[in-house]
Amino acid sequence: xxxxxxxxxxxxxxxxxxxxxxxxxxxxxxxxxxxxxxxxxxxxxxxxxxxxxxxxxxxxxxxxxxxxxxxxxxxxxxxxxxxxxxxxxxxxxxxxxxxxxxxxxxxxxxxxxxxxxxxxxxxxxxxxxxxxxxxxxxxxxxxxxxxxxxxxxxxxxxxxxxxxxxxxxxxxxxxxxxxxxxxxxxxxxxxxxxxxxxxxxxxxxxxxxxxxxxxxxxxxxxxxxxxxxxxxxxxxxxxxxxxxxxxxxxxxxxxxxxxxxxxxxxxxxxxxxxxxxxxxxxxxxxxxxxxxxxxxxxxxxxx
Amino acid sequence: xxxxxxxxxxxxxxxxxxxxxxxxxxxxxxxxxxxxxxxxxxxxxxxxxxxxxxxxxxxxxxxxxxxxxxxxxxxxxxxxxxxxxxxxxxxxxxxxxxxxxxxxxxxxxxxxxxxxxxxxxxxxxxxxxxxxxxxxxxxxxxxxxxxxxxxxxxxxxxxxxxxxxxxxxxxxxxxxxxxxxxxxxxxxxxxxxxxxxxxxxxxxxxxxxxxxxxxxxxxxxxxxxxxxxxxxxxxxxxxxxxxxxxxxxxxxxxxxxxxxxxxxxxxxxxxxxxxxxxxxxxxxxxxxxxxxxxxxxxxxxxxxxxxxxxxx
Numbered sequence: 001x002x003x004x005x006x007x008x009x010x011x012x013x014x015x016x017x018x019x020x021x022x023x024x025x026x027x028x029x030x031x032x033x034x035x036x037x038x039x040x041x042x043x044x045x046x047x048x049x050x051x052x053x054x055x056x057x058x059x060x061x062x063x064x065x066x067x068x069x070x071x072x073x074x075x076x077x078x079x080x081x082x083x084x085x086x087x088x089x090x091x092x093x094x095x096x097x098x099x100x101x102x103x104x105x106x107x108x109x110x111x112x113x114x115x116x117x118x119x120x121x122x123x124x125x126x127x128x129x130x131x132x133x134x135x136x137x138x139x140x141x142x143x144x145x146x147x148x149x150x151x152x153x154x155x156x157x158x159x160x161x162x163x164x165x166x167x168x169x170x171x172x173x174x175x176x177x178x179x180x181x182x183x184x185x186x187x188x189x190x191x192x193x194x195x196x197x198x199x200x201x202x203x204x205x206x207x208x209x210x211x212x213x214x215x216x217x218x219x220x221x222x223x224x225x226x227x228x229x230x231x232x233x234x235x236x237x238x239x240x241x242x243x244x245x246x247x248x249x250x251x252x253x254x255x256x257x258x259x260x261x262x263x264x265x266x267x268x269x270x271x272x273x274x275x276x277x278x279x280x281x282x283x284x285x286x287x288x289x290x291x292x293x294x295x296x297x298x299x300x301x302x303x
Numbered sequence: 304x305x306x307x308x309x310x311x312x313x314x315x316x317x318x319x320x321x322x323x324x325x326x327x328x329x330x331x332x333x334x335x336x337x338x339x340x341x342x343x344x345x346x347x348x349x350x351x352x353x354x355x356x357x358x359x360x361x362x363x364x365x366x367x368x369x370x371x372x373x374x375x376x377x378x379x380x381x382x383x384x385x386x387x388x389x390x391x392x393x394x395x396x397x398x399x400x401x402x403x404x405x406x407x408x409x410x411x412x413x414x415x416x417x418x419x420x421x422x423x424x425x426x427x428x429x430x431x432x433x434x435x436x437x438x439x440x441x442x443x444x445x446x447x448x449x450x451x452x453x454x455x456x457x458x459x460x461x462x463x464x465x466x467x468x469x470x471x472x473x474x475x476x477x478x479x480x481x482x483x484x485x486x487x488x489x490x491x492x493x494x495x496x497x498x499x500x501x502x503x504x505x506x507x508x509x510x511x512x513x514x515x516x517x518x519x520x521x522x523x524x525x526x527x528x529x530x531x532x533x534x535x536x537x538x539x540x541x542x543x544x545x546x547x548x549x550x551x552x553x554x555x556x557x558x559x560x561x562x563x564x565x566x567x568x569x570x571x572x573x574x575x576x577x578x579x580x581x582x583x584x585x586x587x588x589x590x591x592x593x594x595x596x597x598x599x600x601x602x603x604x605x606x607x608x609x610x611x612x613x614x615x
Contacts, residue, residue, distance in 0.1 A: 282441035
């Protein structure tokens with residue numbers, strides 16, 4: 001026993017304790033936490049806010065119309081076209097701005113769908129248990145045994161590549177992951193005494209799921225939402241890049257890279273800008289989620 | 304335990320083949336109509352129905368399809384009337400070549416970085432690696448691929464930007480052509496693998512017997528080598544095999560960017576042409592490889608863990 005404190009320090013959890021409750025508004029607590037946040041998280045929040053602003057005000061910010069042909073093909077950067085034009089002579093800058101609205105918007109809708117489906121089924125599986133739990137869990141096991149991108153491509157061949165089928169296919173496939181995490185965290189909650197007393201009071205299943213379980217599993221679900229969004233966003237971009245996602249003339253970052261990729265062989269970085277836009281947003285969201293996980297619980301090292 | 308996991312793997316494979324087959328019959332109308340489009344004449348639709356055997360009942364078609372695949376007969380491509388088996392053979396070998404090459408580069412790097420990050424947890428190195436790998440995971444594969452092309456193929460001219468190999472390309476020329484695609488895959492997969500290794504080692508170091516060893520005053524390196532490592536093999540093997548499975552699937556985009564004649568490229572082309580039999584065959588091969596690798600991961604972790612071999 002030479003140095004009793006030193007070896008244990010490597011094992012100790014580094015996670016901060018949750019702040020004590022105070023008489024403050026939620027906004028001011030959030031602001032205080034934000035100021036204490038590491039640089040990466042602040043950077044991430046800044047990125048997210050910028051993207052949302054660009055997406056909402058796209059028509060105001062963009063110099064031209066979304067699919068308006070305004071110049072010659074592959075025009076260079078100039079005062080008239082800040083980032084040049086694309087393979088059909090549309091303004092790159094405009095397409096990039098509208099891309100924020102289309103690509104991010106569709107990824108967000110898809111993630112919401114995945115959470116609605118997976119969250120509902122997952123919490124229900126934990127609350128109801130029994131054959132319902134067995135049935136849904138085994139179905140999810142099978143769906144997850146097939147690699148997502150491949151399965152999505154198979155289904156897109158069958159149902160055709162339209163925006164609704166893209167949203168539904170990716171949403172359903174991704175809801176399996178949400179199901180797993182929602183079920184796992186709910187299982188820890190449903191054994192609590194207050195759930196038992198709610199059941200004895202004769203509350204309905206929906207009440208138990210929404211009022212008793214859901215508020216107690218919010219932190220991991222919120223973090224998972226961020227991660228899922230990134231994953232969905234990357235999947236949709238990858239499919240669009242392969243020509244199987246969003247279809248022209250909709251401005252979309254994945255297909256913009258694909259359409260203008262020939263420019264790269266001439267040393268022009270313009271086609272990389274939409275890809276960089278994708279990367280920047282996912283990095284930003286990941287930084288925020290990382291910080292959030294670190295703050296709320298010890299599950300930082302789970303994946 | 305082992306037999307149970309093996310039979311579960313077989314059942315999964317069977318169910319997957321069923322899903323892949325049944326998916327096609329979910330088509331509104333039928334597969335022949337959907338593939339030819341609304342403008343097709345009834346005669347051509349009828350001819351295609353006959354060629355695809357759609358006049359037979361579903362369960363018969365399923366068994367003849369599955370039976371054919373087990374014998375290596377994947378049917379005939381709709382778009383160019385060739386045997387699908389012919390199309391697949393060389394391409395699957397190419398895909399495996401690329402994936403194995405990426406794995407040979409990435410596994411040692413990822414394990415070393417991951418173990419170091421776990422040992423020096425919360426150090427500057429750990430935080431730096433955390434930020435870098437988070438960024439790398441968040442980056443689309445095609446972005447990494449095009450940056451590599453821009454820097455190493457266009458600006459420096461060291462490597463070719465297209466990896467179009469043919470069956471008679473000599474071995475070393477093949478490796479040379481695959482350097483950029485393999486590097487892209489490596490960059491993507493190392494981040495995943497490293498984070499998983501780090502998490503596995505950290506959760507291991509948090510177990511009571513490691514704390515006990517530390518409290519007894521055993522030197523740190525001895526705790527790692529004698530106490531932690533024997534139990535770390537299972538999670539590490541798991542991490543490697545899961546990422547191999549990820550590599551097999553991750554090649555799709557890389558193959559398209561580098562115009563590499565692999566299975567992924569064929570899959571993407573066939574999805575665009577709505578060539579269903581080829582899509583079915585490719586998805587089945589990808590899914591089966593994925594399931595088999597996950598099965599191997601589970602079996603290895605059962606074999607390396609005595610407590611799982613002898614359940615109470």
